[in-house]
Amino acid sequence: MSNTRVKGSNQKRTVPTAQQSSESLELQIASFLNSGGIIEEIPRGVSGQIFTPATKKP
Numbered sequence: 850m851s852n853t854r855v856k857g858s859n860q861k862r863t864v865p866t867a868q869q870s871s872e873s874l875e876l877q878i879a880s881f882l883n884s885g886g887i888i889e890e891i892p893r894g895v896s897g898q899i900f901t902p903a904t905k906k907p
Contacts, residue, residue: 882888891897 878888
């Protein structure tokens with residue numbers, strides 16, 4: 850069996866700087882809020898999941 854490589858698989862990925870990521874996120878948030886979206890603040894320690902105990906199998 851031959852050992853083959855996928856072209857470009859060994860190339861490093863370019864990661865945007867934190868400043869670019871922050872600016873992009875700010876623009877996305879502003880766009881969301883301008884379109885009528887609402888950001889709901891969830892208190893710390895609250896997961897939003899409803900606890901339902903598992904039923905025991907007989």
